[in-house]
Amino acid sequence: MSLKTELEAILHHAAIAPLNDRAFLRITGSDATRWLNGMVTNSVQDLAPGEGCYNLLLNAQGRILADCTIFREIDPAEPPSFLLAAHSSQLEAIRQHLDHFIIMDDVELTPAYTEENSLLVLGPEAPARLNAIGIPAQDVLRLIHADSPHGPVLFLTPHTNAFELRADTATIAAITTDLKATEASPEALEALRLIDARPLYGRDITEKYLPQEVNQPQALHFNKGCYLGQEIVERIRSRGQVHRLLTPLTLTGELPTEFPAPIEADGKPVGEITSAALVPLPEGDQILALGYVRREALDTRAALTYSGGSAAPRSASKPLTSTATH
Numbered sequence: 001m002s003l004k005t006e007l008e009a010i011l012h013h014a015a016i017a018p019l020n021d022r023a024f025l026r027i028t029g030s031d032a033t034r035w036l037n038g039m040v041t042n043s044v045q046d047l048a049p050g051e052g053c054y055n056l057l058l059n060a061q062g063r064i065l066a067d068c069t070i071f072r073e074i075d076p077a078e079p080p081s082f083l084l085a086a087h088s089s090q091l092e093a094i095r096q097h098l099d100h101f102i103i104m105d106d107v108e109l110t111p112a113y114t115e116e117n118s119l120l121v122l123g124p125e126a127p128a129r130l131n132a133i134g135i136p137a138q139d140v141l142r143l144i145h146a147d148s149p150h151g152p153v154l155f156l157t158p159h160t161n162a163f164e165l166r167a168d169t170a171t172i173a174a175i176t177t178d179l180k181a182t183e184a185s186p187e188a189l190e191a192l193r194l195i196d197a198r199p200l201y202g203r204d205i206t207e208k209y210l211p212q213e214v215n216q217p218q219a220l221h222f223n224k225g226c227y228l229g230q231e232i233v234e235r236i237r238s239r240g241q242v243h244r245l246l247t248p249l250t251l252t253g254e255l256p257t258e259f260p261a262p263i264e265a266d267g268k269p270v271g272e273i274t275s276a277a278l279v280p281l282p283e284g285d286q287i288l289a290l291g292y293v294r295r296e297a298l299d300t301r302a303a304l305t306y307s308g309g310s311a312a313p314r315s316a317s318k319p320l321t322s323t324a325t326h
Contacts, residue, residue: 001182003191004280009182010192014125016176017184019118019164023091025084026073027098029107033080036107039098040070041211041233043224044082047072052141052156054219056211057097062232063207064214065097066090069158071143083112083143085156090201101228113154117172121179122162122192130163133178137163150174159198191279194288197248203259204246204274204290212236213292215246244271244292251276251287253309263291263311265302270294273306288314 009015027036037045040055047053052071056064068086075081086094095109102109121130127137135146135155144155151171156164165175184192199205205214211233212220222237236242251273260272276289293313297304304311 001185002280003185003187006182006184006188007191007280010123010184010188011195012124014121014123014129014179014181015184015188016179016181017120017122017186017189019120021088022118022164022166023086023088023114024112025086025091025095025098026081026110026112027084027107028079028081028110029105030079031105031107032082035102035105036070036082037224038227039101040068040227041220041229042070043221044070044072045224047080047082049074049076049080050143052143054141054216056214056216056219057094058211058227058229058232059207060229062210062229062236064201064205064209064211065207066094067201067205067216067219068094069141069156071156074143074145085158087201113166115168116154116166117169119165119172119176120162120184120189121165121181122184123181124161126161126163126181129179129181133175135165135175148175150178187277190277191288194248194275194277194279194290197290199246199290200275209246209292210236210242212242213244213246241295244294245298246274247271247291247293247298248314249273249276249289249291249293249304249311250314251289251306251309251311253287253306255287256289256306256308260291261306261308263293264305265297270297270302270304273311 033045042053042055049072052069054069057066059065068084071083073081073083130137134149142157146153146155154166255278256273256276260274263271271291271293273289273291276287279286279288
């Protein structure tokens with residue numbers, strides 16, 4: 001199946017893909033809410049049962065150590081417990097970082113759902129197809145324990161028109177058969193990520209960047225109280241802006257083969273391309289990218305170049321699909 005056909009299914013119908021890169025950490029204990037709220041950039045203390053929010057984890061210098069989504073678990077009993085979802089390559093580093101700051105706190109970190117498989121279901125028809133087989137799809141950031149016709153399912157909504165199902169192998173296989181959806185390749189998911197301008201930790205977000213530079217305002221809460229790295233975040237906020245910004249780009253020329261790829265304006269370095277892919281769109285193939293560009297170059301609309309051609313910012317407020325970031 002062609003990449004164009006897979007993207008057509010993702011953007012206009014429904015598609016599925018196995019998820020082999022997700023891992024979970026459960027945070028429990030009588031101090032879990034207060035302690036976890038002091039470790040991440042968003043307000044987990046305000047989450048109702050089943051709700052979730054996107055977060056960054058910072059060091060004391062305000063540099064980004066990881067990103068994750070944190071859900072308050074469904075059980076309404078006190079004290080609350082939380083489920084942290086992250087890329088599997090990040091989870092052990094996250095666990096070690098968090099564990100270092102458990103001093104006199106009643107907090108326990110436990111790997112969760114290690115024996116189960118995940119399935120990603122996405123596209124504008126995904127909610128209707130899931131509801132048709134008895135799984136209650138809700139188009140908000142949400143964690144649900146659902147009873148599918150084939151067995152219990154942990155149901156996560158990471159972002160608009162995207163749903164993550166986690167269950168045993170037989171249940172996932174049966175649901176996959178029921179959905180009768182196009183299977184999306186890793187290349188199609190990467191194309192969608194760039195269409196939606198969603199950064200990937202380890203490539204578009206690394207420890208050298210500060211929170212406001214990565215252009216993910218939904219990860220920051222400015223009225224939640226103290227947390228690790230907050231002083232730097234507030235200092236940047238008081239200045240009103242950062243010197244560079246993660247920016248969605250369209251490239252004209254050759255697809256970069258090495259990242260980061262330097263960006264220049266008038267012969268001077270002004271940034272770098274961190275991700276890029278050739279994406280088949282209805283109006284023709286385009287090279288979509290993410291990269292950091294200095295604010296003065298963006299503000300003056302300077303002509304941006306890289307070794308293989310030119311780069312032009314595209315508006316993150318008008319993505320090519322309705323899928324929201326994170």
